[in-house]
Amino acid sequence: MRKIDNITIEGCEFDAKGRFMTEPHINAIQLDNKCSNITIDNCSFRNGYYVTINGYADNLTVQNCTIENCKSGINLQGGENLRVINTDISVIAQGADNDTYCVRFASSSDxxxxxxxxxxxxxxxxxxxxxADETKAFHSAIIIRSGASGDLKASGLHIIGEVVNLSETLLYADINNKWGNESKD
Known part of the structure; x- marks a missing residue:
């Protein structure tokens, strides 16, 4: 696989057609070899991706997108400067021993x-x-793994799910976040 840098994916629709846990697992976008300067803008992803956007990248921006009816959303296993802006993510757990998340950041490596x-x-x-068997997995909106560092910020989100921070670095979650189900009033 070759390294790809400086790309924008814009206005695309991705549909996994209900695959979920079907082998082989498929991801909509797989970033290997630590790509850099990647922007995913105004795209939709739906219907059963195992992980929607996965891999290693520096300066990955996902903005104005919709991810729905997938096992997991965005997983940046390694890299710097992940920005997820104005993006709605809705995921569905598929097993007790595999993670389900909207955003998962870093790995267990320092x-x-x-x-x-x-x-x-x-x-x-x-x-x-x-x-979830929490010795193996979490079903959470945001999972920050132990290798995360730097500035970790969550703002202006409506979160229906938990946030797990396994890192020693604090997550700054500002007062503009809304937690839990919307009221029916």
Whole structure:
């Protein structure tokens, strides 16, 4: 695989056609070899991706997108400066021993992820009647893994699910976040 830098993916529609856990698992966008300067703008992803956007990148921006009816959303395993802006993400758990998340950042390797900003959008986790085996997995809106460092920020989000921070670096979640289900009033 070759390294790809300085690309924009804009206005695309991705549909996994209900695959979910079907082998082989498929991701809509796979970033290997630590790509850099990637922007995904105004795209929709739906219907059963295992992980929608996955891999290693520096300066990855996902903005104005919709991810729905997938097992997991965005997983930056390694890299710097992940920005998720005005993006709605709705995921559905598929097993007790595999992670389900809207955004997962870094890995367990030291300094594997530096600087995360998530702002604007709605993050919904449907646990699908399952209870995560937390020795192996979480079903959470945001998962920050132990290798995360730098500035970790969440602002202007509506979060229906939990946030898990396994890092020693604090997550700054500002007062403009809304937690839990919308009221029916």
């Amino acid at each position: 300094s594997s992820g530096n600087n995360l900003t998530v702002s604007g959008g709605k993050y919904i986790v449907d646990k699908n009647g399952l209870v």
